[in-house]
Amino acid sequence: MKFLVLKKSSLIVIFFTLLIISLGSIWAYKSNSYPTVSMDPADVQTFELVTGEFKSKTDDGKEIESYRWDPGTIVVEKDKRIQLRIHGVNGKAHPFHIEGTNIKGTVEKGKETVVDVTFSKEGTYRIVCEAHTTMEQSGPMIGYIIVD
Numbered sequence: 001m002k003f004l005v006l007k008k009s010s011l012i013v014i015f016f017t018l019l020i021i022s023l024g025s026i027w028a029y030k031s032n033s034y035p036t037v038s039m040d041p042a043d044v045q046t047f048e049l050v051t052g053e054f055k056s057k058t059d060d061g062k063e064i065e066s067y068r069w070d071p072g073t074i075v076v077e078k079d080k081r082i083q084l085r086i087h088g089v090n091g092k093a094h095p096f097h098i099e100g101t102n103i104k105g106t107v108e109k110g111k112e113t114v115v116d117v118t119f120s121k122e123g124t125y126r127i128v129c130e131a132h133t134t135m136e137q138s139g140p141m142i143g144y145i146i147v148d
């Protein structure tokens, strides 16, 4: 019967080889998964949005339109201070709320509405305009805030 006998120097070589492979893997993983722009986590992340409008005509000449938040989807980090700066461009007024929060407000044409918020729970939150909820009311005007 044979036994595998390792010398102390072999063990040290094996240990350092494994250590270098582990550190290399951690470094490769971190450099691949991190955003290309490094930001101080204490900073406020700002998103600029506008109220926009889609317009079209049906075959029988009826004009249809839909208001929207633009961009329609934003991705934010959990537990990070977020500031939404929403500029009213299309539409006179958009009273809104963000589902799952107590945030309410109104975006008016030519004005800027600022919303400060920090999401402590992951998920998809909808910013819903209360004036334009259905197609008949020139909606649905719903934006999506993805907290990851």
Ligand SMILES: [Cu+2]
Binding pocket: 067, 091, 093, 094, 095, 129, 130, 131, 132, 141
């Ligand atoms: Cu609206």
